[in-house]
Amino acid sequence: MSKFEESRWTNSEFSQNYRDEANIYLPFRREFIETTKSLYAYFFAAKSDNNVLDLGCGDGLFIEELLKTFSPKSITLVDGSNEMLEAAQKRLGKRANINFIQASFQSLFSDELLNSNYNFIYSSLAIHHLPLEEKKLLYSYIYKLLSPGGCFVHYDVVAPVSTKIENWFLSLWHQWIKEHPNKTMSENLLEIPDQYKKNTDNRPDTLGSQLQALTQIGFKEVDCFFKHGIFSLFGGFK
Numbered sequence: 360m361s362k363f364e365e366s367r368w369t370n371s372e373f374s375q376n377y378r379d380e381a382n383i384y385l386p387f388r389r390e391f392i393e394t395t396k397s398l399y400a401y402f403f404a405a406k407s408d409n410n411v412l413d414l415g416c417g418d419g420l421f422i423e424e425l426l427k428t429f430s431p432k433s434i435t436l437v438d439g440s441n442e443m444l445e446a447a448q449k450r451l452g453k454r455a456n457i458n459f460i461q462a463s464f465q466s467l468f469s470d471e472l473l474n475s476n477y478n479f480i481y482s483s484l485a486i487h488h489l490p491l492e493e494k495k496l497l498y499s500y501i502y503k504l505l506s507p508g509g510c511f512v513h514y515d516v517v518a519p520v521s522t523k524i525e526n527w528f529l530s531l532w533h534q535w536i537k538e539h540p541n542k543t544m545s546e547n548l549l550e551i552p553d554q555y556k557k558n559t560d561n562r563p564d565t566l567g568s569q570l571q572a573l574t575q576i577g578f579k580e581v582d583c584f585f586k587h588g589i590f591s592l593f594g595g596f597k
């Protein structure tokens with residue numbers, strides 16, 4: 360089993376840099392979040408008793424955006440990093456219906472920390488750190504945690520189908536950063552696509568292999584909902 364404790368997310372500077380710079384170097388981050396919110400609006404907003412789970416919540420940006428429009432009954436945010444959870448707590452403030460849990464994905468399988476039935480499970484840019492076999496274990500666990508009709512939405516980087524396509528996708532990403540209106544910031548972030556590729560913490564798998572895994576686990580209506588280069592939004596219903 361891989362170990363969260365050995366990942367760069369335990370490094371304070373790495374984690375702070377992500378919080379400071381991700382808005383600049385993540386292509387179409389707003390659109391990925393808005394598409395997820397649109398799915399939530401269409402399938403879940405009419406119900407008043409939704410339980411939402413965010414796995415690898417970081418500093419809580421997605422939940423903040425969700426709460427601008429919707430009022431789920433309960434929200435649980437999980438992250439392996441205490442520093443990220445503190446940043447999320449600061450962003451979201453204290454509310455009776457929000458729980459913060461510090462736990463690695465790897466520990467979730469054995470600790471049974473989460474025992475509720477969730478209607479909506481979201482994860483962004485975190486699960487790609489797990490090798491495929493552990494992604495499958497986590498997807499099965501997510502399926503178990505979902506109530507019937509519930510949905511899992513996963514926004515993450517995926518492995519391109521060939522080196523040829525990968526080179527294009529990485530240059531597309533580089534180009535996106537270069538064209539960002541904040542030139543002072545973006546010029547310092549042009550190396551991010553290369554650093555992402557070299558960082559052995561990143562273990563992306565192809566979109567196809569992950570859609571197949573979700574289908575095999577039992578998810579229905581498995582599909583990709585939005586994509587730009589390696590960045591993909593996909594998931595399915597229980």
Ligand SMILES: C[S@@+](CC[C@H](N)C(=O)[O-])C[C@H]1O[C@@H](n2cnc3c(N)ncnc32)[C@H](O)[C@@H]1O
Pocket residue numbers: 362363366368377381414415416417418419420437438439440443462463464465482483484485488
């Ligand atoms: C790139 S950040 C994404 C944060 C947030 N979801 C977002 O979209 O901004 C990845 C987050 O996943 C967390 N993470 C990475 N691997 C994890 C693991 N194995 N278990 C729990 N959290 C993990 C990190 O601590 C970090 O907060």
